[in-house]
Amino acid sequence: MKSTLSHLRGKALTFGTGLVLLVIQNALSADDPLPSWNDTHNKQAIINFVKTTTDSSNPQFVPPEERIATFDQDGTLWVEHPVYTQLMFCLDRVPAVVAAKPELKNVEPFKTVMSGDREAIAKLPMKDLEKIAAATLSGMTTEQFQAEVKKWLAEAKDPRWHRPYTELTYLPMQEVLKYLRANGYKTYIVTGGGQDFVRVYAEQTYGIPPEQVVGTAGATKYGYERDGKPILTKEPKVVLNDNDAGKAEGIYLMIGRRPHAAFGNSTGDQQMLEYTKAGEGARIAMLVLHDDAKREYAYGPAQGLPDSKVGTFTQKLYDEAQRDGWIVISMKDDWKTIFSNQVNETK
Amino acid sequence: MKSTLSHLRGKALTFGTGLVLLVIQNALSADDPLPSWNDTHNKQAIINFVKTTTDSSNPQFVPPEERIATFDQDGTLWVEHPVYTQLMFCLDRVPAVVAAKPELKNVEPFKTVMSGDREAIAKLPMKDLEKIAAATLSGMTTEQFQAEVKKWLAEAKDPRWHRPYTELTYLPMQEVLKYLRANGYKTYIVTGGGQDFVRVYAEQTYGIPPEQVVGTAGATKYGYERDGKPILTKEPKVVLNDNDAGKAEGIYLMIGRRPHAAFGNSTGDQQMLEYTKAGEGARIAMLVLHDDAKREYAYGPAQGLPDSKVGTFTQKLYDEAQRDGWIVISMKDDWKTIFSNQVNETK
Secondary structure (H helix, E strand, C coil), X not given: CHHHHHHHHHHHHHHHHHHHHHHHHHHHHHHCCCCCECCCHHHXXXXXXXXXXXXXXXXXXXXXXXXXXXXXXXXXXXXCCCCCHHHHHHHHHHHHHHHHCXXXXXXXXXXXXXXXXXXXXXXXXXXXXXXXXXXXXXXXXXXXXXXXXXXXXXXXXXXXXXXXXXXXXXXHHHHHHHHHHHCCCEEEEEEEEEHHXXXXXXXXXXXXXXXXXXXXXEEEEEEECCCCCEEEEEEEEEEECCCCHHHHHHHHHHCCCXXXXXXXXXXHHHHHHHHHHCCCCCCEXXXXXXXXXXXXXXXXXXXXXXXXXXXXXXXXXXHHHHHHCCEEEEHHHHECCCECCCCCCCC | CHHHHHXXXXXXXXXXXXXXXXXXHHHHHHXXXXXXXXXXXXXXXXXXXXXXXXXXXXXXXXXXXXXXXXXXXXCCCECCCCXXXXXXXXXXXXXXXXXXXXXXXXCCCHHHHHHCCHHHXXXXXXXXXXHHHHHHCCCXXXXXXXXXXXXXXXXXXXXXXXXXXXXCEEHHHHHHHHHHHHCCCEEEEEEEEEHHXXXXXXXXXXXXXXXXXXXXXXXXXXXXXXXXXXXXXXXXXXXXXXXXXXXXXXXXXXXXXXXXXXXXXXXXXXXXXXXXHCCCCCCEEEEEECECCCCCCECCCHHHCCCCCCCCCCHHHHHHHHHHCCEEEEHHHHECCCECCCCCCCC
């Protein structure tokens, strides 16, 4: 009887200790809004920014309605290397465009794309890629386009990880998005990519609704179907080129407030970060440096990394970041985990 | 002593009855989200729409993230007759523009505006008004423009009621805005007026933040001041003409979702209402008819009202409303009170 009692007492003690540990663990993770970040200065800078701007007794307090945070997408929230996801979509749509307009079959750059010669396709200059974008992203109603993108995203897979593109988002950045939103920040995507394209999946993938996605936007034309039903048709005409200076201009056009926080990863984000930092009060500007060849990729001329067709991170941009107090995030050193959705990072 | 007692008892009774009446009144007004509307079918239609779309057991339930309501401004939320408020701002800015560029002094239409001849100014054709808008709404930084608008709004007064323009908003529509927001709707202004202009006061005047104001928008140009500070300069180039078909196109560009509710008052709102009503599920489209010459104005060719330079409400539009199930609000019959801010309506 006694032994049973002490056995029970021991169990209770073990249970009690376990409970205490569990409580401590929960308290720690509740205290840590960014668990997939290593405990670095950069992680602390984000936490300090949020604490400072949401503490009403702090002189740098930011009223809730002014809490705007903007995020580049390609290379900042998800993988962009070796090719932008949207470009893959455009290339995959070329056969359908050529089927509808057979006269394009022997016209460049469609001829090269139809040949399937990967090396030749990879060498197509920007001017040709723009022609492909214009042809594949217009001529249909907005609803037809949304359906096309949805279908493609459900089937297409990244060539390295063999996962849908929407599963290759960065967990540390997803945590930043959630952490900012939990503290009253409105999070926006401000992408050089197509606004219409990103809006199709941003809500499900990032928790960012269509109206908070700003991107390169084409014109639409209002008209009527035969039965009189109004439709919007996508036109091959750019209304907003949301790259470089266009990002600051696009933020003004679409949001009308200067962000307090901005995140990017390339020269295309330079003006957005400058514009953000130039505001009064607490502002944070961050750049993701792709320096993790093992778990993701290492590219961009900054710090001697190899050059890349995407997400150019020049030494000049790196120098401006140092000078202007922007934070450069090292994927290798700052991020404990890279991907959401249990992607095998050693693949 | 007895008389004192019964006197006290009487007081208590009176007080008690008053309290009961007060409680009943509060209960009634708590039940009535639109107290400045008369008890008409139109008022009931708004209430039915909100109840239907927010009741999760109703087949026409609308998920919170899809609850978008768009409002034209001039003539729908505030007075537009006899001249759009923003045009008054532009005319008032002409002397400053001419002072900065004296060569304009003898060039039309600036010469006519500088002459102060009200009749001649009223006769200026649309092309001249566009020239005045381009000259007075560009050439400064976005911050300078916002400061100019704020200053002007603080001083300018409507010629009939001698009140600041921002005090001449319609109380029944302010109630609709609040009622929709209280039921999870995101309320947007979608105006033919200048997006930058309306964004300056929309938050304070209507509770609508800048990022929920869509309007006719000019381009900006990113650049740097001498000290290297980034600035955005307003350019005389239209990016979005948010009138007519431009309203549906602008909604797609800036919001990316089709509204479930849309409110307008003129042919400029036709496509926005068509686009709204063409969506699936519960949709409401409403037009404000200015038929109250006594308390506000009566204009627009519909129903034999006099024609006007602003807010054209044609018979054709009226017929489409009847055919397509849009609701036409009669200011005279549907609205108990017209103005917010205790404006003397008989003036």
